[in-house]
Amino acid sequence: MGLVEVEGLTKRYKWRVAVEDVTFYVEEGRVTGLLGPNGAGKTTIIRCILGLARPDRGHVRVLGETVLGGLPPRVAREVGYVPETPEAPPWLTACELLEYLAVMEGMSSLDARVQARRALALLGAEDFCGRRLGGLSKGERKRVLIAQAFLQPRSVYLMDEPMAGLDAEWIAEVRRLISEATGGEGAAVLLSSHLLKEVEGLASSVVVLKKRVLYRGGVEDLLSKLTQARKVVADVDDAKRALDVLRAKGLKAQLVSAKRVEVLDADVEDVVIALKGIVRIYGVSSARLDLEEAYLALVRGEGGG
Ligand SMILES: Nc1ncnc2c1ncn2[C@@H]1O[C@H](COP(=O)(O)OP(=O)(O)OP(=O)(O)O)[C@@H](O)[C@H]1O
Numbered sequence: 001m002g003l004v005e006v007e008g009l010t011k012r013y014k015w016r017v018a019v020e021d022v023t024f025y026v027e028e029g030r031v032t033g034l035l036g037p038n039g040a041g042k043t044t045i046i047r048c049i050l051g052l053a054r055p056d057r058g059h060v061r062v063l064g065e066t067v068l069g070g071l072p073p074r075v076a077r078e079v080g081y082v083p084e085t086p087e088a089p090p091w092l093t094a095c096e097l098l099e100y101l102a103v104m105e106g107m108s109s110l111d112a113r114v115q116a117r118r119a120l121a122l123l124g125a126e127d128f129c130g131r132r133l134g135g136l137s138k139g140e141r142k143r144v145l146i147a148q149a150f151l152q153p154r155s156v157y158l159m160d161e162p163m164a165g166l167d168a169e170w171i172a173e174v175r176r177l178i179s180e181a182t183g184g185e186g187a188a189v190l191l192s193s194h195l196l197k198e199v200e201g202l203a204s205s206v207v208v209l210k211k212r213v214l215y216r217g218g219v220e221d222l223l224s225k226l227t228q229a230r231k232v233v234a235d236v237d238d239a240k241r242a243l244d245v246l247r248a249k250g251l252k253a254q255l256v257s258a259k260r261v262e263v264l265d266a267d268v269e270d271v272v273i274a275l276k277g278i279v280r281i282y283g284v285s286s287a288r289l290d291l292e293e294a295y296l297a298l299v300r301g302e303g304g305g
């Protein structure tokens, strides 16, 4: 069970299935990573949790309440949301936007003034208070929208690629804010990303998605599963030719350069046998995949479609 429960969620846009039979929970005091490539369905799931999109099958519960076409106001106040694209009315100043949102959440105008400035300060954005959002850079605007999620303490944070577009300093700060929210306040955080390294060291569990769930479980288990993966590296005189031959034999080959191919889930021997007499082989060896490569192999290789 969790503060957010997604069960058997299926979402179609007209005839296109965006998300199919996805189940996971976001638990108190934990960060859950929602990982997947572009178009995997991350934003769709977050929109379903917020009630902005309606599931075709399955259901979503937030703080025990079933979400049907929107979050009940009591629950909505407990949810901090960072949208994927930092879009906001360009004519408003950062403080106008945040104060307006705070009042809509039920704060008095005095509290709203105080909390808007406090939240901006968390993101080093206090100087943007009187500046129009249209005149801020993309990363600066993103920081204002992240600040908005921290207007008051929340039980649940839904963050759709919050690090995308931020510089290294602010990625580190946002990571710190997220771990404080889960550590100190015991919030449940759902953090989407298409990069494993963004959730590594922060999330305790992950859902790897490509329309369907490819992996769900502990980060440590995923890392140990992934780092066992190996690849065969072949240096040849004509890598393009080698690629065609290997793929024709059903091997998972990819081109690295004009003279190098890599093959996943294969033995050195298989590769040598496949290439012998067809291209000139300079060398074939086996190597470990680095983490990001192994993750890519997982999301490329399986399912979705
Ligand atoms: N409003 C929409 N109408 C039609 N199809 C949509 C709509 N929104 C999303 N889709 C489709 O649903 C699928 C999932 O999209 P979604 O935005 O959830 O992916 P994502 O994992 O957030 O990707 P990204 O990493 O690019 O943000 C995609 O195939 C996309 O084309």
Ligand SMILES: [Mg+2]
Pocket: 042, 043, 044, 084, 160
């Ligand atoms: Mg998205």
